[in-house]
Amino acid sequence: MLSFVAGLFVFAVTVICVGAEGQTADTRATVPFGLNGVPSLDQERDQAIADEFQLSFFTTIFQWKEPQPGAYFWRDFEGEDPFKRQLESLKQQGYAVSLTNTTVHMDQKHLPQYLKGEPFDDPELLARWEAFLRAFLARYGDFIDFLNLSNEVGSYFGGHRDEWRAFLTFVKKGAEVVHEVRPEIRVGVVLTCDGATSYWRDLRPYCNYLAFTYYTPNSALVKSPTSTALDPDHPNYFARSLDGVLRLAEKKPVLITEIGCATHKSIDSSPELQAQFIEQMFAWLVGKEDRILGISWLSHIDWPYAHTKQALQGYLD
Secondary structure, three states: OEOOOHHHHHHHHHOOEEOOOOOEEOHHHOOOEEEOOEOOOOOHHHHHHHHHHOOOEEEEEEOOOOOOOOOOHHHHOOOOOHHHHHHHHHHHOOOEEEEEEOOEEOOEEOOOHHHOOOOOOOHHHHHHHHHHHHHHHHHHHHHOOEEEOOEOOHHHHOOOHHHHHHHHHHHHHHHHHHHHHOOOOEEEOEEEHHHHHHHHHHHHHHOOOEEEEEEOOOOOOOOOOHHHHHOOOOOOOHHHHHHHHHHHHOOOOEEEEEEEOOOOHHHOOOHHHHHHHHHHHHHHHOOOOOOEEEEEEOOOEOOOHHHHHHHHHHHHO
């Protein structure tokens, strides 16, 4: 079902945020805003949500699938390419589109099977990476605004620091290819809000922006009530965290590919706290519109238990 805060969410997106001097500002005009995965292809309900919320930002993930050299994932499509059709439709509707590759995705590394075990800076791997990107951009490049070369990479490299330097070579090669083939597409690597300080300075030379995800704290793993994110005097105060990333980015803009707030009472949250967070988040945006390229809320529905269990199992593995 739609979240308790759906009505408030529309209010926040479409109407008003109040600045320090009492002026109002419509952040929708300058900050593309989205709900992760919405609208999905050929889903009337999704499109109705997108229209009601007046969304203008879309982000999703894609994998470097290549079971054999040159056998890219789109060759599996019979007839029309649904991924291309979806991206084309989004651009026709005026969306800013962000795609995130999952070669490194949270705590997992996903390389084509025939390259599995090779270091990120292996010459053959880099050559295949370049070939994949060139083919991918030739097919989908017309519909992409932001291309992220991996997702929440600190979760993986926190336990594999010996691979970090090689990964930077991988990112550099990817950025060079994108900038050569499609100079209008901006490139990044998604970090987490609390992990950005550990990785951004090394990634900065290859990125047009600092991409990151942020979620309010909750007591899913340790005691950390969501209410602390709304307390200006607490170290967990969300505005302090987000402002810290803006400072870290220095003169570069930021892209918030995921932002969210859980609601269940068993993890010390509630729909009321989520509503307060959304109100305060949109107020925080005022005056920062020129720094933020896009922002996407995760998610407009509560995750089914099976999805949560699957995600947790992957984390524990």
